[in-house]
Amino acid sequence: MNTLTPELEERVARTRQEVADLHAELVRYGLVVWTAGNVSGRVPGTDLFVIKPSGVSYDELGPENQILCDLDGRPVSGTPGAERSPSSDTAAHAYVYRHMPEVGGVVHTHSPYATAWAARGEPVPCVLTAMADEFGGEIPVGPFAIIGDDSIGRGIVETLSGHRSRAVLMRNHGPFTIGKDARDAVKAAAMLEDVARTVHLSRQLGEPLPIDPSHVDSLFDRYQNVYGQQPATTPSTPGAHSLEPSQHHS
Numbered sequence: 001m002n003t004l005t006p007e008l009e010e011r012v013a014r015t016r017q018e019v020a021d022l023h024a025e026l027v028r029y030g031l032v033v034w035t036a037g038n039v040s041g042r043v044p045g046t047d048l049f050v051i052k053p054s055g056v057s058y059d060e061l062g063p064e065n066q067i068l069c070d071l072d073g074r075p076v077s078g079t080p081g082a083e084r085s086p087s088s089d090t091a092a093h094a095y096v097y098r099h100m101p102e103v104g105g106v107v108h109t110h111s112p113y114a115t116a117w118a119a120r121g122e123p124v125p126c127v128l129t130a131m132a133d134e135f136g137g138e139i140p141v142g143p144f145a146i147i148g149d150d151s152i153g154r155g156i157v158e159t160l161s162g163h164r165s166r167a168v169l170m171r172n173h174g175p176f177t178i179g180k181d182a183r184d185a186v187k188a189a190a191m192l193e194d195v196a197r198t199v200h201l202s203r204q205l206g207e208p209l210p211i212d213p214s215h216v217d218s219l220f221d222r223y224q225n226v227y228g229q230q231p232a233t234t235p236s237t238p239g240a241h242s243l244e245p246s247q248h249h250s
């Protein structure tokens, strides 16, 4: 029987609730059908993450049936849900958490427009300011990889390491997204589908126009470090930003 400290139990419980609730956001934004897709979240400050059970209807998902796993993707025995099989993409999520310590959440969907781009193995070009804001450039394509071992996870890490995008189109499969936490990864999945659809529609009308890379850089920097309600910080050098460009946050 696993004995987690009360403080760790509390952190696990919060992550279970967040991951369970975020699956409803995939449905809300039209990113999944049936039981496709999955969300996971790292338990902060631990070598553990929470992921959905495989093949379970979204309306049956709750904190109690999410599965607590170690970073090798093994369910932690004696914990709620451990009797079930974790998502079939657990190995991919685990690989990302092992090799990208800054990542706190991973999402996979088969959202139609992003998946259509993945089927063609074509990056989504950065032709919208919304793409520059959220992804810092194009949405890259990852290699074709068969589910069931580290192949998909390796493809995600090789493509996104050092890349500003929090989304990758795994060829012939569909999008995977990462974030500072699970909610940030879900946001990336929703924004990805929105821009994939818009660029597709634009292409029906003609060739979309690229954005100058210098403008992409300034848009990305503004959105990541100025947009919305930024945490209060002590006065700093004007123009300096508080996070390295490679770090992700919503």
Ligand SMILES: O=C(CO)[C@@H](O)[C@H](O)COP(=O)(O)O
Pocket (backbone or CB within 6 Å): 035, 036, 037, 038, 052, 053, 054, 055, 056, 086, 087, 088, 089, 108, 110, 147
């Ligand atoms: O892409 C695949 C299967 O190819 C999976 O991601 C399914 O879409 C969801 O599987 P579970 O998370 O329910 O096991």
